Amino acid sequence: MQFTLMKESKEKRTNYEAAIIGAGPAGLTAAIYLSRARIDTVVFEKLIPGGLIASTDWIENYPGFPDGLSGGELGERMKRHSLRFGAKIEDIEVTGVALDSENISIKTAEGTYSASALIVASGTSPVRLNVSGEENFIGKGISFCAACDAPFFEGEDIVVVGAGSSGIQESLYLSKFARSIKIVEFLSHPTAEQILLDRIKDNDKIELLLFHKVIGFIGEDSLSGVEVESRETGEKKVLDVSGAFIYVGLSPNTGFLDGLLDVDPKEFIKTDPELRTSREGVFAAGDVRTTSLRQVATAVGDGALAAHKVIKYLEKKNEG
Amino acid sequence: MGLLSEEDREYLIQEFNKELIRDVELLHFTDMNDKSEYAVQTKALLGELAGLSDHIKLTIKDCSQKEEIEVEGLDLCPAIKVKSKRKGFMAFYGIPGGYEFSSLVEGIIDMGSDKLSLSDEVVKELSEIDGPIDIKVFVTPACPYCSKAVRTAHLFSLANENIKGSMVEANGFSDLARKHMVSSVPHIVVNGKGSFVGALPERDFLLKVKEVMN
C-alpha cells in the first residue's frame, strides 16, 4: 500500500501577477516556468492537482520514464515540482472570468482573485454517449475511472466502450480484475496505438466488437446489460454485463468562461501559434484548446510555451 | 525503514509544527489479533504520524470494546477517529491508504487548528441544519478524486456539530459496500439511505446531501 501525500499551501492571498486555471500537466508546467521567472503565480484546481492523468493507471509514453509510472504519481511529481519553485495551488473551482482594461478577475466560491495575465489550462472531461439508461446507471455499473472502480468488477463480465488508446489501455488494466471484457467500437477499426493493440491480441480476456454502436444501458437497480447494434447488419443484441467503462472522447471544460473567448464548434478554445486567445492577456494551454493531439507531452509543451508568452506579455505591460 | 519517505516526514514535521495549536488524538479501534498487512500497516502508519509531533497522541483500543465504540459515535471497526477539543466528527473506517493518507493528514491539521476552508456561504447554509446527518464516503485507495469528497464531509462536520463525516474503505468493508451498491467511487451515503456519486465542489456537495435527505 502506498501513502500519497498531497502537499498544500495554506496561505491566502487574492492578488497575483499570473493566474492559471487547472493543475493538470499544462497548468503545472506553466506554473514551474512562471515561478522560475519569479512571476508571482497562483494555480486554481477544483479536483486534485495532476489533472486527468490521475485517473489512469499507467503512463508509458511520457519521456524520461522508460519503465512507465502511474498517472497519479506523474501528477503528484508535477505538482511537487511546481510547488518547489514557489507557485501557489488553490484548491478551489473557478466559476467565472471577467476582464477590464487593467486586470483579469477570476471568480471562485471563496471570493474574487485578480491577475495581470491568465492561462486557461482547464482540460477536458469524459464525453457521455447520451443513450437511454446511461444517466440512471452512472455509479451503478457505468464508470469513467478504471483506476478508481476496477476492484468492484473482480470476476465480472464488463464492457469498455471505445477502442482508442484510452479505451484499450484501460481495458488492459481492467483485465487484471474482470473475467471478460468486450470492447465496443463504433468504427470498423480500433484507433489505439499499435503497441496497445498488439497487447490485447495476447490477452484472452479481451475481445473487440467492431463497427457496433451502443444504443442503451439496461438493468433494474444496477446495470445488467448493454444493448448494441451492428452498423453493418442493423442486428441488435444485449451483452450481459455488470459494468461498463466509457472512453469515447473528451469535451473541453470551458463552461465557466461563459462565451468570453472564441471557441471552435466543439467548444475548444481557439488560439494562435503563440497560444494567445481572442482576449488580450489570456492564453490557453493543453487539452482545452483546439489541437490535433491531446497527450501529456503536448500539454507540457503548451504549458511551457504559454508561460513564456505570459512572461513576455507582462514585461511589455510593465514597460508600457 | 518506515512507511513514510524521509521527504514526507520532513514535510509533515514542518506542517504540524506550523499548523497545530492544540493536541489531536488518533483514537484507533482495531482487531488486536488481526495480523493482516492492512492492519499492521495502519498501526505502523499511525505510530509514525504520532512520532512527528508532540501534539499528536495515539490511543489504540480493541474492536471488542463495543460500548466505547458506540460512545465515540462510531459504527464500524476498524476505525480511526481524529479527535481534539475542537468540535467535529472525523472518522476513517479501514485503512487510510493511497490518496486517503492526505485526507488523514488534513483531518489532523483541521482538528488541531482553528481553520475552516469552506466558503462563508456554505458555512451559513450548514449552520442552518438541525437534524443529525451521517455522511459516509466510500473510497478506494487508488481513487484520486475521493479524498476531495472525504475532506468535504469532514469539513462539514467542523461547521456543524450535527454532522458526522467518515471515510469508508470499500475493499475493507465489502459487504457494506455491496449493501449500498457501491460500484463507483467516491460513493456518498447519507444517513444510511440516500446516496450520490462523485467528487463535487463543496456547494454542489451540500446541495446533493440535502437533496438525498429529502
Ligand SMILES: Cc1cc2nc3c(=O)[nH]c(=O)nc-3n(C[C@H](O)[C@H](O)[C@H](O)COP(=O)(O)OP(=O)(O)OC[C@H]3O[C@@H](n4cnc5c(N)ncnc54)[C@H](O)[C@@H]3O)c2cc1C
Ligand atoms: C483514461 C485516460 C488515459 C490517458 N492516458 C494517457 C497516456 O498514457 N499518455 C498521455 O500522454 N496522455 C494520456 N491521456 C491524456 C492526458 O491525460 C491529457 O492529455 C492531459 O492530462 C492533458 O493535460 P491538461 O493539463 O491539458 O488537462 P487536464 O489534465 O484535463 O487538467 C485540467 C485540470 O483543470 C481542472 N479544472 C477544470 N475546470 C476547472 C475550474 N473551473 N476551476 C478549477 N480547476 C478546473 C481539472 O480538474 C483538471 O485537474 C489519457 C487520458 C485519459 C482520460
